[in-house]
Amino acid sequence: MPFRHTIWYVCSMKKYYPATGLIISFFIALMGYVLRLNREDMRSSVLTFSSSVINAFLSWLLIQFLLQWRKPSGYGWKAVLAIAGCILISLLSFTITRPFSEVQHRMGAFANMRAVYFVLFMRGIVVGGFLFFIAYLFRMSAIGRQAELENERLKKENLQARLSLLQEQVSPHFLFNSLGTLRSMLHEKAPREFIQNLSDVYRYLLNNRMADLVVLKAELDFTQAYLHILNERFEDALITEINIAGSDLKKRLPPASLQLLVENAVKHNVATADAPLRISINTNDKGWLTVTNSIQKKNKVRDSQGSGLNNIRERYRLLAGLDIIVEETGTHFTVRIPLLT
DSSP, X not given: OOHHHHHHHHHTOGGGOHHHHHHHHHHHHHHHHHHTTTSSOHHHHHHHHHHHHHHHHHXXXXXXXXXXXXXXXXXXXXXXXXXXXXXXXXXXXXXXXXXXXXXXXXXXXXXXXXXXXXXXXXXXHHHHHHHHHHHHHHHXXXXXXXXXXXXXXXXXXXXXXXXXXXXXXXXXXXXXXXXXXXXXXXXXXXXXHHHHXXXXXXXXXXXXXXXXXXXXXXHHHHHHHHHHHHHHHHGGGEEEXXXXXXXXXXXXXXXXXXXXXXXXXXXXXXXXXXXXXXXXXXXXXXXXXXEEEEOOBOSOOTTOSOHHXXXXXXXXXXXXXXXXXXXXXXXXXXEEEEOBO
8 A cells, every 4th residue: 555545544544533633733833833933934944844743743643553552552551652653753854854954054053963863852752742641531532432332322222122021021811811701702793893902902012012102092092992802801890980181192101001000900809790890090180190990809819929010110210210109098009100291
């Protein structure tokens, strides 16, 4: 690869911060120019200024390369190599530009050439040390930003994985109850409507199984289809009352949350024609959805560890940093969940 192409390739790489290096090099050269003001003619001043810019910029690229090079691994050794390289660049820059500058006419100001090289040596140390410090700060800042981005990406992936896991935990036991009811209804006309509602339920679950939030209207339609299935099973033993404000229908909540609360009420309570289970679903002016059921506890409930409520609680915590409210009295069990805008 030709040398000019190599320089272009290096400068075009964003990780070397070429624009920043060029600006810093310009100001370093400008400081040197001010110190030499009125001591050189215009031609030599421009040449010296240009040489200083190139000198500092090449030193910057060298330092960036060393910082991102795998070896040596310690930043102390990288600093030593960087400063040594800057000294070498300073000496080479002087050697190349010397024939075109006024240095040879000012030799009397120095005891000998060793003094000149001593000045160049010190300039390499100072410029190299300063540039290495700035480049090191840039390097640490970039590593910090990269770590933050990586953490955010991992958090997002972890959140999505946990949400997916939680959404897959929706208890499927109502499916088996529904299928059992369907088998007992095959000789009647009602199975057609029952199957339609069952289809609506599973269509909703499949369409929203990966969604984080759904609008309340869609969730309510899904729950009403689910309630129709339950009514075919319990008949007059299940009474539901729904009072949802029209302004709340566009608010959002995690999918299947309302269905889980209804399912939770049916799973933990006895429902008979003589003592029907009553479930009330409503919203209030504070933006909360409330599900209340009468308490008629079963003697023994399988899987009674509160997995349904924990599912909803965890999803709200992950999605919005909010919690649900659970209240139990001697006669009623109430769950309030926030509606999100």
